[in-house]
Amino acid sequence: MFHKVVVANRGAVAARVLRALDGLGVRSVAVYSDADADAPYLELASETYHIGAAPARESYLNEDAILEVLRVSHADGLHPGYGFLSENHRFAERVQAAGACFVGPSPRWIEAMGHKTRARDLAAQYGLPVGRGTGVLLKDAPAMLRAADEIGYPVLVKPAAGGGGIGMIAVHKPEELAPAVERAASMAERGFANGEVYLERLVERPRHVEIQVLGDRAGAVRHLFERDCSVQRRHQKIIEEAPGPGLARAVVGPLAADVARVLGAMGYDNIGTIEMLMGADGEFSFLEMNTRLQVEHGVTEEVTGVDLVAAQLRSAAGEPLAEILPERIAPEGHAIQARVYAEDPKRFFPSPGPLHVFRPPQDDGIRLETGYREGQQVTPHYDPLLAKVIAHAPTREAAIARLTGALRGFDIQGVKHNVPALVRILQSAEFQDGGVHTGLASEVLARAQ
Amino acid sequence: MATYEARSEVTGSVWKVVCEVGQRLEPGDTVMIIESMKMEIPVIAEDGGVVKQILVEKGTPVTENQPVAILEVE
Numbered sequence: 001m002f003h004k005v006v007v008a009n010r011g012a013v014a015a016r017v018l019r020a021l022d023g024l025g026v027r028s029v030a031v032y033s034d035a036d037a038d039a040p041y042l043e044l045a046s047e048t049y050h051i052g053a054a055p056a057r058e059s060y061l062n063e064d065a066i067l068e069v070l071r072v073s074h075a076d077g078l079h080p081g082y083g084f085l086s087e088n089h090r091f092a093e094r095v096q097a098a099g100a101c102f103v104g105p106s107p108r109w110i111e112a113m114g115h116k117t118r119a120r121d122l123a124a125q126y127g128l129p130v131g132r133g134t135g136v137l138l139k140d141a142p143a144m145l146r147a148a149d150e151i152g153y154p155v156l157v158k159p160a161a162g163g164g165g166i167g168m169i170a171v172h173k174p175e176e177l178a179p180a181v182e183r184a185a186s187m188a189e190r191g192f193a194n195g196e197v198y199l200e201r202l203v204e205r206p207r208h209v210e211i212q213v214l215g216d217r218a219g220a221v222r223h224l225f226e227r228d229c230s231v232q233r234r235h236q237k238i239i240e241e242a243p244g245p246g247l248a249r250a251v252v253g254p255l256a257a258d259v260a261r262v263l264g265a266m267g268y269d270n271i272g273t274i275e276m277l278m279g280a281d282g283e284f285s286f287l288e289m290n291t292r293l294q295v296e297h298g299v300t301e302e303v304t305g306v307d308l309v310a311a312q313l314r315s316a317a318g319e320p321l322a323e324i325l326p327e328r329i330a331p332e333g334h335a336i337q338a339r340v341y342a343e344d345p346k347r348f349f350p351s352p353g354p355l356h357v358f359r360p361p362q363d364d365g366i367r368l369e370t371g372y373r374e375g376q377q378v379t380p381h382y383d384p385l386l387a388k389v390i391a392h393a394p395t396r397e398a399a400i401a402r403l404t405g406a407l408r409g410f411d412i413q414g415v416k417h418n419v420p421a422l423v424r425i426l427q428s429a430e431f432q433d434g435g436v437h438t439g440l441a442s443e444v445l446a447r448a449q
Numbered sequence: 450m451a452t453y454e455a456r457s458e459v460t461g462s463v464w465k466v467v468c469e470v471g472q473r474l475e476p477g478d479t480v481m482i483i484e485s486m487k488m489e490i491p492v493i494a495e496d497g498g499v500v501k502q503i504l505v506e507k508g509t510p511v512t513e514n515q516p517v518a519i520l521e522v523e
Contacts (some may be wrong), residue, residue, distance in 0.1 A: 343486075349459050
């Protein structure tokens, strides 16, 4: 096991990883920007280092500053959390070159899965279901139109090096294709410094189902079942649950087993998630792979009883999977997570400001993950996540009721927040019936306005 | 001739000013883009008009409802 690990992140995930390190008896190093100097989780760390000004590129994306902390603290591991530098293979290589372990998969996996069309090719090559799509588009209008025709409209234009739904444009007719490709390429260039785009079949009203996996350094891989993350706004997840509502075990069980088998065959070697779309016809298709801990890992932890962060750390330190995970993992009950954001609940615009009141619910069966406390300032520099509220109960109905109650009891004043929107979705007939799809949130909220 | 202020809808900082003083904008055109919490939110010239004054520059922190440009409509 590690002697000391740097947590190169902030907010709820920094708190979560610091807690896991404490549980493993590993010394921890927290880093913070000017904006986070009074963050509550810094108290959990054995050591803390200031790494720069509030803007992320000067602090949490500042590779040199973080590598300097690694050097002066004599840490032998670095956990990147999610977001920021977690999927930057060059940074992972620099951590290794500095003589420390990057707590994540080997850099070659981060690189291979970071490029969407290469990841699709890999998935297809190993026999995972992949929807119709193209490679990176060349600047050849007739060829583009032919490709879209072959896939069949509607198609989706997507950045190859992107993420988070940025730069994705749906195209319903041939004459919309060229302008959409141009716009997507320019957004991709700006957002990801890579203007490559490609086409994919647009699955309408799909479900977003993902499979959690854990591999070890010897290439053994197991899955920890699925999560459903269909409830989204602006292509970003807001409610996640495990297991997926209404999914036939006879379908999702073999799918998860297949995913683990494929990643094992590839030699995948740490935590990861395969994201898939499920069409109205029940067909699954590979969407992408995230080579890191997910924001929604907590629902899997609740139903499986496995501490995924501790497991990830132990795997990175070289422990074999057989020692890390129990021989038999069986999901128990149902867990749902709601992401509480500092944003306008109607238009989803960000709402930074002071947390005059911040009193999370303390109900039984409720787990709370946050990087904030009352009195702190929510700055415009980072994403708007205030807290993750996770309910675990014997049934989905009970989990919905428990989560709704907890959200209603969450007292937040000083910033606008999306709690009313979350409650409305949880209480909607569609959600309660389990008829989730990626358009559900906007449909339910549009009806309420 | 009447003037009005284009205002930022969110607290954040100016990411990019996309118009110039003297430029004529159509109703709904973008005046500038504010960055906040990893989102880009445009400031819109609701009624169009000629840009008379730009009150901020790239990187300026702005608060919700702060005027960022003055436009003149006929």
